[in-house]
Amino acid sequence: MPPPGVCLNILEVRNKENGFGSISKPEKFFNQDYQQLTEYCITRGLRYIDNRFPPDKNSIGYGILSPSDMNNVTWLRPAKIVPNPSFIVQGISRFDFGQGILGNCWFLASLGALTFQTDIFKQVVPVEQTFDKNYCGLFHFRFWRFGQWVDVVIDDKLPTVNGRLIFARAKYQNEFWPALLEKAYAKVCGSYTDMNAGSPAEALMDFTGGVHMHIKLSDPGLDLWNLMARAGHSGSLMSCGTHQGTPANNILPNGIVQGHAYTVTGVKELMSQGKPAKLVRLWNPWGKGEWKGDWSDRSPLWKTVSAEDHEMYLSVYDNGEFWMTLEDFCKFYVDLDICCLCPNFLDGQSSCHWKKTSYEGKWVSGITAGGCINNKDSFWTNPQYRFKIDHGYSETVGEKNMLLSLMQKPHKRNRHLFQNLHIGFAVFEAHKGKFPASFFNSHAPVAQTKTYMNAREVMEFFMLKPAEYLVVPSTFSVNKTGSFLLTIMFKGEAHGQYASHILPLLLINGVVFSIQDIFFRTDVSRTGTLSLTELRNALKTAGMVVSDEMLNLMALRYGATSGHLTLESFISLILRFNCMRSESSNTMCCLS
Structure with missing residues (x-):
């Protein structure tokens, strides 16, 4: 048998196509x-x-x-x-x-x-x-x-x-x-x-189920104030955390709790003594315990704003909510998390929208777990995904037109029993054609995660020119088995065309082929499915010779009621068959 979960699960794929797992048709937890x-x-x-x-x-x-x-x-x-x-x-x-x-x-x-x-x-x-x-x-x-x-x-x-x-x-x-x-x-x-x-x-x-952005407040690397203001205006959810202390939940003299999470509940610029004051409102989930510094509930600075602002924004209750300056926020808090359904807040442009597609995959020890790019001999065996950015995408200097998110999926029932792997990804510009094993030794990534982190999710925003690209998600170390969810988001004008096909790749006699290419090449009837004869030819093209009995079993297992295989079924069949063959011959031949 192949390693569990290496190949696509047909039932899961079809359920997703029928809307199962969506908010309107959620999966039943524990059935x-x-x-x-x-x-x-x-x-x-x-x-x-x-x-x-x-x-x-x-x-x-x-x-x-x-x-x-x-x-x-x-x-x-x-x-x-x-x-x-x-x-x-x-x-x-x-x-x-x-x-x-x-x-x-x-x-x-x-x-x-x-x-x-x-x-x-x-x-x-x-x-x-x-x-x-x-x-x-x-x-x-x-x-x-x-x-x-x-x-x-x-x-x-x-x-x-x-x-x-x-x-x-x-x-x-x-x-x-x-x-x-x-x-x-x-x-x-x-x-x-x-x-x-x-x-x-x-x-x-x-x-x-949206887009997550993590910002280190010691070095935000962007216009933090405008970003937070746009995020708040767009209905994003924001939270933050303080520096760790000893003991845990130690309350500082200024009222801030160390090693504690807070909600960002507001961002507002007020005029104080003729000068703008950039303020952030925070809430302590204890429901009590507040900041005691500038712009706290009883700060005299509230006397310097207009009567209207004083009435609208000041609430003198020990309910855990308070205001502070952006400067103090960056000083006493370590990170900021922003989560939204769509990252339009990045540039504030309503004329653009983002299109998302997500794909599940696995790193399997000895087969598809090649480690990071430092591992020259095995990196290429990691799962590989191709995407294309068309010329219709915005190329304004400084903008981001792409988001990549890599999230690892736990295999343990209990959250604390699962140890996150160090994960990351690299993006390569890749022209049409085949990808030999030497490709990654001769091509440098055009974008990648800054570091491999043992976090549930790593993500990066990029600005990439129109071209075809290959993204390779990986663990830092070789032969670390795990499941992942890869999400790719593209930004373009509302009328733009998007190319976001993910092509599983297959190694045959030292050459990487697209399983999708094999499918369409052998679908001579142009029905979008493979008949029994077309399936035999497709398997031969993929370097697989099977008996009539095995061919019939494959059609029965992977075919629809007619016995014809769709593209998704053919991909599942090839990957499963290939991994079984690789296990018996002890060679690496499954790339996706």
């Missing part, structure tokens, strides 16, 4: 169907209990509670905590919730940003849920996970001590959407403990 479970419980008068994330210590996880504290935990439904539970009380706001004993400020800071975008919030949190009509102790939420949306079902039993929630809690005691959403995300991560510590970028991406 649990919310509608079916609801109907089952209602017709039988049952209160749902989730056997895939049961109300016990395994779902809490180990390490955040002592054994004695764990013994004091009681799982209660909201109606056992308060007499009149509600899903949502008086709308949605970042002030609705606060952090519990779990170190998941990164998640709650991202959630605070999500509350500003009502449409996106409703995608994640189905707001029609209630404790009244058709209540059966069952709720569901949606998250974007590595290329597809998933619908996550939970029961509403929540961990409490002495009748009080121990994790995220709401401002109103009878409001439960924050605690239930946190539980659903804990289920996705593996346990509540698996949510302990993380990057806001993770949750921002899982809330939106």
